[in-house]
Amino acid sequence: MPVNLTEARSGGRRIHSLALRNTARLLKYELSKPGFNRQGISAIIKGDRMRHKAILVRTLIAALLVSPLVTGSPLGCMFETRVLAQKGSKAPEPKPRSRKVSDELLDEVAKNPGRVHRVIIQSNGGKADSIVPSIGNAGGRARQVYENVGAVAVDLPGNSINSLSKLGDVKYISLDKPTQVTGHLDVTTGAGLARSYGTLLTGSINGNGIGIAVLDSGIYASHHAFTSRIVASVDFTGEGRTDDPYGHGTHVAGVAAASSHVSYGAYTGIAPSAKIINVRVLDSQGRGSISSAIAGIDWCISNKSLYNIKVMNLSLGATAVDSYVNDPLCQAVRRAVSAGIVVCVAAGNLGKDEYGNKLFGTVHSPGIEPSAITVGASNTKGTNTRADDLIASFSSRGPTRGFTTDESGIRRYDNIIKPDLVAPGNKIIEPQAPNNVLEIENPSLDANVSSVAQHEMMYLSGTSMASPAVAGAAALLLQRNPSLTPNMVKAILQYTAQPLAGFSTLEQGAGQLNIEGAVRLAGAMRQDLLSLILGATLLTGATPAHTTTISGSTFSWSGGIIQKWNVITGVNLITRYQGIYGSGVLLSDGVLLSDGVLLSDGVLLSDGVLLSDGVLLSDGTTLSSGTLLINGVLLSDGVLLSDGVLLSDGVLLSDHTFASSTSASSAATIAQSALNGEGTESMTIEIDTNPSS
Ligand SMILES: [Ca+2]
Ligand SMILES: [Ca+2]
Incomplete structure (x- = not known):
C-alpha cells in the first residue's frame, strides 16, 4: 500500500506528525504479520522518501516504544535494536547467520x-x-x-x-576437549592426591617399575589399559592359555594397574604405570585348585627378582577349615611374605546369608593368614566423598575360624581379627575381556563405554575388586619408599585407614584404604629401614598430620594396627621402629604380652593395647564395653563370642555347616562372586569417544 505523503510534504509539523502516524500504522501492520519481515519494514521506510531518516527513524522508534499501537508486540524490542543499530545508514542487510557449531x-x-x-x-x-x-x-x-x-x-x-x-x-x-578426568577410584581412595608426592627418581607416584603379580583367571593383554606393561604371562591351569575367557582377572588387573588411556582416565587403576605379571591359576570357568594357586605363588617367589615382583594379589580363596598354621595356601602366602612380597588377599563375599543377616566368621583361605593383607569391600555409592561410604553387605567378616584339633578332640579356633582393612568393591568399572563368561551369563555387567573391545569396560563387585586396590596402593608405597618391608606396608595402610562409623573391627579391620595418607606417611619415613635397630627413630622429620581430606571432607586416620587378636594404637607405631616390622618377621609373631602391655623385644610397641593373648574372648565375656576404640569406632559393637557361636547383630555360620556346606575346600575359586553388588549408585559411566587409538 503506497503511502501518500503529498500532504505531509506541503509543510509544517502537522505534516510530519501525520507521516509518522501513517508510517507507524504500516509498521504495526508488518509487525503483526507472522514471520516478521525486515525487508518489508525497510521498504516502508524507504517508500516514505524521507530526507531526515536519522532523526525521523529515531523519533519513530521512540514513538513506537510508547505507542499503544505496538505495546505488547513481542518483536518491539528486537526491531528497536536492529533499526537503531542501523541508524544513519542504509537499511540493514541480512547478515550471514553465525554457525552454532565450532x-x-x-x-x-x-x-x-x-x-x-x-x-x-x-x-x-x-x-x-x-x-x-x-x-x-x-x-x-x-x-x-x-x-x-x-x-x-x-x-x-x-x-x-x-x-x-x-x-x-x-x-x-x-x-569438550579430552582433558584428563580423574577417575572415581583414583579420587575416592586418595591415589590421585598421592600422585604428586613424587620421588627424586620418578617425579610422580604411579607404581612405575614395581611388579604386581595378579594370580587370577588370566588377562586380556590387548586391552589398551595394559598395553606393554604385562611383562610376563604364565599358566598353571593346564589349559595352555594366558588370556581371560572367564573375565575376572582382566578386571582385577585393571583395578590394580589400568592406565588412564580409556575414557579420559575415568577408569584409571591405582598404580597405572606398574608392571603386571599375569599368573593364571583360575581356568575358563573361574575354577582352580589349591595346588595351582600354590604353583603360582611358588613361581612368583622364584621370579621375584626377574620381574621385580613386590606385590601379589590373590582375589581367590577356598573355604577355611584348617588353621592358618596348617592350611597349605596360607603357608605358601607366608613364604611369599617372608621373601619380601606384599600379599593382598580378598576376604571373601560370604558376609551375609540369604536373608541378608550379617554373617561373622566367614573369611576364607588364604584371607585367614596373619601375614597377608586381607581386604574387605566397602561401598562408595559411586560418590567421591567418603562421608556416605559403607561396608558392603556381602564382604566377609572376621574372626577367622580355621582350627586345629587337639588330641582330646577339642577344636582350637584361630579367631584372629580380619579383614585388615577395606577398599572400594561395589560396582567397580574396569577392563572387560571380550566375550567373557561372566558377562555372557550376566549381560548387565557390560558397562558399554566403547564399541571397541580394547577399550570396553564392565562392572564387577566383590572383595575381589577391593583387594587389587590395596595391591595397587602397596605398589605406590614401595615406589615412594623402596625400603619398606611387607609388614611396614601393612602397618602404614592400616595406620592411615579411615574407620567407617557404625562398623566393627571384625567388619572393616582398621578402616577404609586411604592412599593419600599412606603415601604421605611412607614418604615421611627413613629409607634405610632394613638396617634399623629396635626403637630407632622412624621418621625423618615432623610427625605427619593424622588427617586426610578427600573430596572436601576431612577424616582422621585410625592410628592403629591389628595384630592377630589385638588392636594396637599409638604414635609410637610410626615414630619408632618396631620388631614386628622386620623383613622376614611375621607381623604378630614373636611378640610378648605382659600385663596388658604389648612388648616387642623390650621396646614398648604402643601405648594403647589390650586383649588376650590367645583366643578372642573364648570365655564369652563381652569383647568391648566401649574401651576398645579406634577413633571412636568400637572394635566390636557388643558382639559376644565363644567358640562356635557368635551372637548379637551377626549370625555365625556353625563351623560344622561352614566346613561341610561346600565342597570347595579343595578348590580355589574366586570369592563366590557378589557380581551385581549392592543396589546403590555406581561409578559414573564415561563413554570412550576415542576408540581407535
Ligand atoms: Ca562415597
Ligand atoms: Ca559391550
Missing part, C-alpha cells in the same frame, strides 16, 4: 561421523535444563548440567549435531 567439532565429526562425540552445549538464556529433553531426542546423553553457566556436557552422536544446533534454545555446540 569448527573444531565439525572437523571431528567429518573425520568420524558415526562416533559419539563429547561436547559442551551452551543454552540460550542460560536455562540449561530446558535443552536436556532435546538432547535425548537427538540420541545424545546429557552427562552433566551446569546450571550456573547455562551449559550441558553431552555425549552426542556426530550425525545429530547439525539438527540439534538448529534448535532455538541451543546457543553453541563445541568440543
Whole structure:
C-alpha cells in the first residue's frame, strides 16, 4: 500500500506528525504479520522518501516504544535494536547467520561421523535444563548440567549435531576437549592426591617399575589399559592359555594397574604405570585348585627378582577349615611374605546369608593368614566423598575360624581379627575381556563405554575388586619408599585407614584404604629401614598430620594396627621402629604380652593395647564395653563370642555347616562372586569417544 505523503510534504509539523502516524500504522501492520519481515519494514521506510531518516527513524522508534499501537508486540524490542543499530545508514542487510557449531567439532565429526562425540552445549538464556529433553531426542546423553553457566556436557552422536544446533534454545555446540578426568577410584581412595608426592627418581607416584603379580583367571593383554606393561604371562591351569575367557582377572588387573588411556582416565587403576605379571591359576570357568594357586605363588617367589615382583594379589580363596598354621595356601602366602612380597588377599563375599543377616566368621583361605593383607569391600555409592561410604553387605567378616584339633578332640579356633582393612568393591568399572563368561551369563555387567573391545569396560563387585586396590596402593608405597618391608606396608595402610562409623573391627579391620595418607606417611619415613635397630627413630622429620581430606571432607586416620587378636594404637607405631616390622618377621609373631602391655623385644610397641593373648574372648565375656576404640569406632559393637557361636547383630555360620556346606575346600575359586553388588549408585559411566587409538 503506497503511502501518500503529498500532504505531509506541503509543510509544517502537522505534516510530519501525520507521516509518522501513517508510517507507524504500516509498521504495526508488518509487525503483526507472522514471520516478521525486515525487508518489508525497510521498504516502508524507504517508500516514505524521507530526507531526515536519522532523526525521523529515531523519533519513530521512540514513538513506537510508547505507542499503544505496538505495546505488547513481542518483536518491539528486537526491531528497536536492529533499526537503531542501523541508524544513519542504509537499511540493514541480512547478515550471514553465525554457525552454532565450532569448527573444531565439525572437523571431528567429518573425520568420524558415526562416533559419539563429547561436547559442551551452551543454552540460550542460560536455562540449561530446558535443552536436556532435546538432547535425548537427538540420541545424545546429557552427562552433566551446569546450571550456573547455562551449559550441558553431552555425549552426542556426530550425525545429530547439525539438527540439534538448529534448535532455538541451543546457543553453541563445541568440543569438550579430552582433558584428563580423574577417575572415581583414583579420587575416592586418595591415589590421585598421592600422585604428586613424587620421588627424586620418578617425579610422580604411579607404581612405575614395581611388579604386581595378579594370580587370577588370566588377562586380556590387548586391552589398551595394559598395553606393554604385562611383562610376563604364565599358566598353571593346564589349559595352555594366558588370556581371560572367564573375565575376572582382566578386571582385577585393571583395578590394580589400568592406565588412564580409556575414557579420559575415568577408569584409571591405582598404580597405572606398574608392571603386571599375569599368573593364571583360575581356568575358563573361574575354577582352580589349591595346588595351582600354590604353583603360582611358588613361581612368583622364584621370579621375584626377574620381574621385580613386590606385590601379589590373590582375589581367590577356598573355604577355611584348617588353621592358618596348617592350611597349605596360607603357608605358601607366608613364604611369599617372608621373601619380601606384599600379599593382598580378598576376604571373601560370604558376609551375609540369604536373608541378608550379617554373617561373622566367614573369611576364607588364604584371607585367614596373619601375614597377608586381607581386604574387605566397602561401598562408595559411586560418590567421591567418603562421608556416605559403607561396608558392603556381602564382604566377609572376621574372626577367622580355621582350627586345629587337639588330641582330646577339642577344636582350637584361630579367631584372629580380619579383614585388615577395606577398599572400594561395589560396582567397580574396569577392563572387560571380550566375550567373557561372566558377562555372557550376566549381560548387565557390560558397562558399554566403547564399541571397541580394547577399550570396553564392565562392572564387577566383590572383595575381589577391593583387594587389587590395596595391591595397587602397596605398589605406590614401595615406589615412594623402596625400603619398606611387607609388614611396614601393612602397618602404614592400616595406620592411615579411615574407620567407617557404625562398623566393627571384625567388619572393616582398621578402616577404609586411604592412599593419600599412606603415601604421605611412607614418604615421611627413613629409607634405610632394613638396617634399623629396635626403637630407632622412624621418621625423618615432623610427625605427619593424622588427617586426610578427600573430596572436601576431612577424616582422621585410625592410628592403629591389628595384630592377630589385638588392636594396637599409638604414635609410637610410626615414630619408632618396631620388631614386628622386620623383613622376614611375621607381623604378630614373636611378640610378648605382659600385663596388658604389648612388648616387642623390650621396646614398648604402643601405648594403647589390650586383649588376650590367645583366643578372642573364648570365655564369652563381652569383647568391648566401649574401651576398645579406634577413633571412636568400637572394635566390636557388643558382639559376644565363644567358640562356635557368635551372637548379637551377626549370625555365625556353625563351623560344622561352614566346613561341610561346600565342597570347595579343595578348590580355589574366586570369592563366590557378589557380581551385581549392592543396589546403590555406581561409578559414573564415561563413554570412550576415542576408540581407535
Ligand atoms: Ca562415597
Ligand atoms: Ca559391550
